[in-house]
Amino acid sequence: MLKHTPRARSRLAIAALFGTLSLGLASVAQADFTNGDFATGDFTGWTQNAYLVPSSGITGTFPPTTEAHLQLTSSGAPMSAVLGPGSAASTGGALSWSGNTARVHDEVSGYNRTVSSIEQTITVAAGDVDTDGRVHVRFNAAPVLEDPSHAANEQPYFFIEITGAGGASLFHTYNFAGESGVPWQTSGGYKFTDWQAFDVALDPGVVTVGSTITLKAIAAGCSPTAHAGAVYLRGARTARLVAxxxxxxxxxxxxxxxxxxxxxxxxxxxxxxxxxxxxxxxxxxxxxxxxxxxxxxxxxxxxxxxxxxxxxxxxxxxxxxxxxxxxxxxxxxxxxxxxxxxxxxxxxxxxxxxxxxxxxxxxxxxxxxxxxxxxxxLDICRAPPTLVPTLGQWGLILMGLVILGLGGLATRRRLFD
Missing domain, CATH: 2.60.40.1530 (ntegrin, alpha v. Chain A, domain 4)
Incomplete structure (x- = not known):
């Protein structure tokens, strides 16, 4: 067990006091997300949308860094749902939850290029500002995506973005099924992860009391049509501590x-x-x-x-x-x-x-x-290629040297004549 000095214990007591005060303030002047834990059993406070991914996959910026890069077109009906305590059947029960959770899109029937999203916009209040002077957006998310091993830009994916005034992107995260550097687990033809913890500290020069911010979660099937995907979301909040x-x-x-x-x-x-x-x-x-x-x-x-x-x-x-x-x-x-x-x-x-x-x-x-x-x-700061003069450029260089030499010779003759 760790032992703390009297000074350290004092700091901890002060920190606990500030935490208590911040929780008290939050209850009075905190916007937070409505129904961020989906306790109502539905999407009260959230807006649902439905789209299609382009048939050619993501053909512009990749990996995408804004929703616009996904090239979505509005179509159909959303396939999202709020689920009670349980687990994702497509993971063999490995991904589970004890309270309510939102399933954005559907990893079973969300194919045929279909996409679903949920989003919510809040206006920041004083209680949403953390002790570090920043507004934090916190949530847990877990993707469950079929992995057909298509080209990366054609795979099922999830995309989560936080935007500010005018739709300016403040944060994004994106994964396609099977992407490297992610601890994917496998169940049948699906790739999924454990719950991921997101704590997004927003720039205090951009987001202050009175600012509006939007949290949007998107999940998509593959562009070749036959494979589906979903992202599970819970605990959306600005508050720091949980019970x-x-x-x-x-x-x-x-x-x-x-x-x-x-x-x-x-x-x-x-x-x-x-x-x-x-x-x-x-x-x-x-x-x-x-x-x-x-x-x-x-x-x-x-x-x-x-x-x-x-x-x-x-x-x-x-x-x-x-x-x-x-x-x-x-x-x-x-x-x-x-x-x-x-x-x-x-x-x-x-x-x-x-x-x-x-x-x-x-x-x-x-x-x-x-x-x-x-x-x-990794590809922005590649070293520039070594430039080798072409044959024509070598000719210009040699001509310049000849002219320079002749000029020097003429100057020398004038000096000694």
Whole structure:
């Protein structure tokens, strides 16, 4: 068990006080998402839409970074539903939930290029601003996608976006079925992940009290028509803490990098529940390029909070480990890990989506949580090709040298005549 100094205990008491105050303020002046936990058993507060994916797949920007890049056209009726406690049958029961959850689209009947979405817009209130001065949008999501091994831009996919005023994109995440760097599990012809924890801290220079923000989740079948997909969504909120046992993990990395370079990620871990958590550990697998090639471990720092240590992978192919120790409600910290991108990588992205946090609740039950994908673009900063003069260019260069030489000779004659 971790021991805290009197100063540390004082800091924890202050943090707990601020957490209590923030919860109190939130109950008075917090917009939050209406029916974000889908407790009503339906989509009250949410808007549903239906679309078609283009028959040729995504032909523009890929991977897409805005909804516009998906090239959707309105059509048909949405296939989404709110489900009670249970599990996704297409995962063999492996993906489960205890409360209500939303299924966006349908991984069984959502084929024939069909797409469904749900969205909600809120106006930010004072209680939506977290203690760090930012508005956070938090939710859990899990894709369940058929994997027919089509071309990447034709696969079933999910796309989640947060937009601000005028539809400006503030955040997005996208995965197609079987994409590298994601800890996919397989059940029959389906690929799925555990619940992923999203904690999106919005730019305080863009989103303030009075701003409007929209959360939209989209899931699609494949463009060749025969395969379906869905994304499950729950717990949409701006509030930080939840009741019971809960752990949270997220990561940030650079927007772009080059093959052969080092990339550093910052991981943030947190006890965002009301119960203390013991034996907290983070496992960070090495990110992969979209080729796919696996990065090489370079270094890792120790956790900033919790008194634990981080260690390099014990063997090639193993994850790096961080033993955090005990986390009380609201406690959080960070660590960094640096990896080397293979110089031979030719993919257009580096994908870091295989890292988890786990710990024991007061009843010693093991709680685990998967972090969301962090995508780094690899093709923006490629080294420019070496330029070799053409035959015509060599002729111009030689002519210039001749003219320069003749000019120098003429000048010398004038000087000595």
């Amino acid at each position: 019971g046992a809960s752990l949270w993990i997220s990561a940030t990395g650079p927007a772009q990098a080059c093959a052969g370079s080092n990339v550093t990620y910052t991981y943030t871990y947190e006890n965002n529940g009301s119960d203390p958590m013991t034996n907290v550990m983070v496992e960070a697998e090495m990110p992969q390029t979209s080729d796919p090639l696996t990065t090489t471990f370079v270094s890792i720092s120790n956790p900033t909070f919790g008194g634990g240590t981080c260690s390099a992978p014990a063997n090639p192919g193993d994850p790096a480990l961080c033993n955090i120790g005990t986390l009380q409600p609201g406690e959080l910290g960070t660590f960094t890990m640096t990896v080397s991108v293979p110089a031979s990588a030719t993919g257009n992205s580096l994908n870091n989506g295989n890292y988890t946090i786990s710990g024991n609740d007061p009843a010693s039950a093991l709680i685990t949580q998967l972090g969301p994908l962090v995508r780094t673009v």
